[in-house]
Amino acid sequence: SPAVSSELEQLRSAINYHNHRYHSLDAPEISDAEYDRLMQRLKNLEAEHPELITPDSPTQRVGSAPLSAFVTVVHEMPMLSLDNAFSDEDLLAFNKRIQDRLKSKEDIEFACEVKLDGIAVSLIYRDGILVRGATRGDGTNGEDITQNVRTIASIPLRLLGKGYPQTLEVRGEIYMPKAGFEKFNAKAFAAGEKLFINPRNAAAGSLRQLDSRLTAARPLEMCAYSVGLVEGGELPDRHTDILKSLQGWGFLINRELDAANNIQECLEYYRRIHEKRSALAYDIDGIVFKVNSRKLQDELGFISRAPRWAVAYKFPAQEEMTL
Numbered sequence: 001s002p003a004v005s006s007e008l009e010q011l012r013s014a015i016n017y018h019n020h021r022y023h024s025l026d027a028p029e030i031s032d033a034e035y036d037r038l039m040q041r042l043k044n045l046e047a048e049h050p051e052l053i054t055p056d057s058p059t060q061r062v063g064s065a066p067l068s069a070f071v072t073v074v075h076e077m078p079m080l081s082l083d084n085a086f087s088d089e090d091l092l093a094f095n096k097r098i099q100d101r102l103k104s105k106e107d108i109e110f111a112c113e114v115k116l117d118g119i120a121v122s123l124i125y126r127d128g129i130l131v132r133g134a135t136r137g138d139g140t141n142g143e144d145i146t147q148n149v150r151t152i153a154s155i156p157l158r159l160l161g162k163g164y165p166q167t168l169e170v171r172g173e174i175y176m177p178k179a180g181f182e183k184f185n186a187k188a189f190a191a192g193e194k195l196f197i198n199p200r201n202a203a204a205g206s207l208r209q210l211d212s213r214l215t216a217a218r219p220l221e222m223c224a225y226s227v228g229l230v231e232g233g234e235l236p237d238r239h240t241d242i243l244k245s246l247q248g249w250g251f252l253i254n255r256e257l258d259a260a261n262n263i264q265e266c267l268e269y270y271r272r273i274h275e276k277r278s279a280l281a282y283d284i285d286g287i288v289f290k291v292n293s294r295k296l297q298d299e300l301g302f303i304s305r306a307p308r309w310a311v312a313y314k315f316p317a318q319e320e321m322t323l
């Protein structure tokens with residue numbers, strides 16, 4: 001009946017909204033008990049009307065029957081790796097190369113992002129609905145892990161708000177926060193099961209599960225860091241503004257995101273984050289600096305395998321983990 005359909009729609013959009021408030025903005029507006037009541041009401045209503053269950057319903061995050069294998073998919077826009085910088089001189093040279101290429105002495109504005117130590121993923125949305133999740137693979141061919149990514153709360157099954165392009169590919173990093181990693185390993189140790197050596201391997205192992213119900217039980221998060229394929233819509237020119245748009249559409253954006261007016265401010269950002277690295281809730285292995293304009297990025301293009309407009313400035317390796 002129309003009354004049931006409209007209550008289902010209202011429940012789904014309310015739960016999606018509060019899910020975003022909690023998982024992506026870390027700013028819930030309702031109590032966990034109220035959230036659970038909404039979810040329980042939705043589950044009961046869907047149990048009474050199973051024919052009205054939709055794939056983007058918040059109840060459809062629990063994982064489904066195991067796959068026999070992962071299907072290989074092609075990235076229409078290759079997911080490239082980043083060129084590395086290992087010193088201030090490398091970073092200054094990166095800036096100089098860009099100025100030379102743009103035949104300009106002007107300061108370049110950069111977007112500054114922590115480089116999360118996780119697994120890169122590509123998510124494709126059509127008319128706001130998540131239709132595919134895939135690993136980076138070799139940059140051109142990845143594995144279809146749609147069933148697994150659907151179980152991650154910070155990945156929207158349906159985009160929030162409006163104004164998003166008809167086809168939108170969002171790229172980001174799936175990672176396991178340090179606290180979730182410690183808790184997971186403590187449980188595994190108590191059960192005499194295999195331990196993961198670090199959060200990155202724990203995230204990788206969790207995404208390789210053919211049974212997405214196991215993935216659903218792992219404390220994974222996803223942070224968006226760029227867009228790939230975009231059709232039927234316009235995006236802002238500045239990279240930092242694109243990420244803010246993604247936040248409005250339901251994605252988690254790392255709270256350390258900042259813009260630097262020149263390469264000196266990039267060096268200050270690098271030192272500031274390096275100092276607080278051990279206090280962060282997740283592992284990072286450097287900073288990603290990107291020219292903060294898509295127009296300039298297009299002008300600069302890519303070196304054979306990596307973009308000319310981005311560099312990852314890595315931190316010195318941390319002392320080895322001792323379990």
Ligand SMILES: Cc1ccc2cc(C(N)=O)cc(O)c2n1
Nearest residue numbers: 082113114115116173225226288
């Ligand atoms: C273009 C590109 C490629 C890989 C990236 C990887 C990360 C990361 N590991 O956080 C962040 C970024 O902004 C990236 N950006």
